Structure formats: C-alpha cells, structure tokens
Amino acid sequence: MSITSEQNIKIKTVTVACLCEEFIQWNKTPRQTNDLSRIKVRHSEHNQRKIIKELTIWKGEMKKRLFIFALILSIAVINCKDVVKEITTTISGKVTSEGEPVSGAYVILLEAVNPASSGIPLSNGMITNSKGNYMMIEVSAGDYYVAAIDDANNNTVFDTDTDRIGYYGDPDTLTGLTNPKTLHVNKGDDIEEINITKIYKLPQ
Numbered sequence: 001m002s003i004t005s006e007q008n009i010k011i012k013t014v015t016v017a018c019l020c021e022e023f024i025q026w027n028k029t030p031r032q033t034n035d036l037s038r039i040k041v042r043h044s045e046h047n048q049r050k051i052i053k054e055l056t057i058w059k060g061e062m063k064k065r066l067f068i069f070a071l072i073l074s075i076a077v078i079n080c081k082d083v084v085k086e087i088t089t090t091i092s093g094k095v096t097s098e099g100e101p102v103s104g105a106y107v108i109l110l111e112a113v114n115p116a117s118s119g120i121p122l123s124n125g126m127i128t129n130s131k132g133n134y135m136m137i138e139v140s141a142g143d144y145y146v147a148a149i150d151d152a153n154n155n156t157v158f159d160t161d162t163d164r165i166g167y168y169g170d171p172d173t174l175t176g177l178t179n180p181k182t183l184h185v186n187k188g189d190d191i192e193e194i195n196i197t198k199i200y201k202l203p204q
Contacts, residue, residue, distance in 0.1 A: 089187055092135040093194035094128075095148040095166065101132030102199060105148045106156075109136070112143040112182045116165055122149060122156045141187045145169075145180040148196045166199035176200075 091109075095102045106125035110116055128134045128148070146168035149158050158165070169181035178198055185191065 088137050089139045089141070089185060089189050090135055090137050091139055091146065091183070091185070091189075091191045091194050092133070093146075093168070093192065093196065095132045095134065095196045095199070097164075097166065097197070097199045101128070101130070102148065102150060103128055103130045103132060105132075105150045105199070107134045107136065107146065107148050107196075109139065109144040110147055112145055112180075116145075116147050116149070116158055120158045122151060122158060125149070139185055139189075141185055144183050144185060146183055146194050146196065147180070148199055150199055160202050161204065162201075164199040164201050166196040168194050168196050171198065 093107075095105050095107065105128045106122040107128060108116075108120075108122060108125035110120075126134045126136045148166045150164040151158075152162045152164070153159065167178040167180040168183065169178045171177075172179050177200065178196075183191070183194065
C-alpha cells in the first residue's frame with residue numbers, strides 16, 4: 001500500500017502535534033517543577049556563598065584598615081607631646097606633696113611680683129593628671145611664679161581658708177613653706193621639670 005504525499009504531510013502533522021502535546025504535558029509534570037526548584041535552590045546557595053565570600057573579604061579589608069588607622073593614631077598620640085613642644089611655648093612638671101602625686105590640682109602662672117591671694121580665679125590653670133603631671137601650653141613670654149592649688153570645694157577660686165597651695169621654689173627651713181622662685185619664659189621655650197613638691201594651707 002503506497003502513501004500519497006498528502007497522507008505523508010498529515011502523518012507528519014499528527015506526529016508534530018503529538019510531540020507538542022507531550023512537551024506541554026512534560027512542562028506541567030511535578031518533575032519539571034521540582035527540577036526548577038532545585039535550580040533555584042542551587043542558584044540561591046551559589047549567591048549565598050558568593051555573598052559570604054564577599055563579606056569575608058570585606059571584613060578582612062576592614063580589619064586591615066582599622067589596624068593601620070589604630071597604628072597611625074598610636075603614633076600620633078605618642079608624638080603629640082613633641083609636636084606641641086615644637087609649635088608653642090610650654091612649661092611642664094609634676095606636683096607632689098610628701099612624696100605622693102597630687103591629682104586634680106590647678107597649676108597657674110602668677111605675675112612674679114604678686115603671690116597668690118584669696119579670690120584669684122583658677123579657670124585658666126592646667127589640671128594635674130592622676131600622676132600629678134601637668135603641661136601648660138601657649139605661655140606668653142614673661143616672669144612668673146608657678147603655683148599649684150588644691151581646690152577643696154571645687155569652686156575654681158582660691159580660698160585661703162580651705163584650699164592648699166604650693167609653689168615652684170625653694171623650701172623655707174624656718175616656716176616650712178616654699179619661697180617662690182621666679183621663672184623667666186622666652187617665646188618658644190620648652191621648660192621642663194618645674195616641679196612643686198609641697199602644698200599646704202597658708203597661715204591665717
């Protein structure tokens with residue numbers, strides 16, 4: 001039995017139609033849906049791994065930058081005192097009494113002709129740290145007495161009846177007080193070891 005050209009075309013059309021139908025049905029099957037889900041999961045896992053890798057690299061870079069910043073900051077802090085000395089006139093020293101550091105004391109400069117008197121303000125003074133050290137910067141040229149005052153009532157004013165005072169100078173063996181020594185300051189000076197070794201209440 002021979003097949004005509006017209007019948008052959010119909011057979012091919014039916015075959016193509018069947019294949020299309022099978023393809024449509026295959027797309028609708030759960031298996032295809034599961035395949036797509038697995039692809040999506042794999043894609044999501046790949047993205048997560050990629051993000052985690054990028055975050056790890058970013059954290060490493062941040063740690064490296066923070067270390068460099070901390071190193072630079074440490075060097076700056078260490079050299080800060082030297083920089084200050086180079087650009088301005090400074091006076092530095094330590095305040096002690098009976099061999100112990102005096103922290104929180106106000107160190108002030110007084111005109112060499114006028115020792116401390118009750119009522120003078122302390123707000124312009126430098127405050128000693130926990131070790132009793134101080135540094136005064138931007139000091140104008142001139143002659144000064146250097147005094148340290150322990151402000152007992154924290155009113156930033158020298159009160160002779162409550163506050164203790166000490167001077168940079170020489171001890172008076174008769175009175176037990178300190179004779180102030182004149183400190184001459186020139187512009188650009190870096191004067192160290194201006195130590196005050198005794199603070200006391202002034203006799204009333």
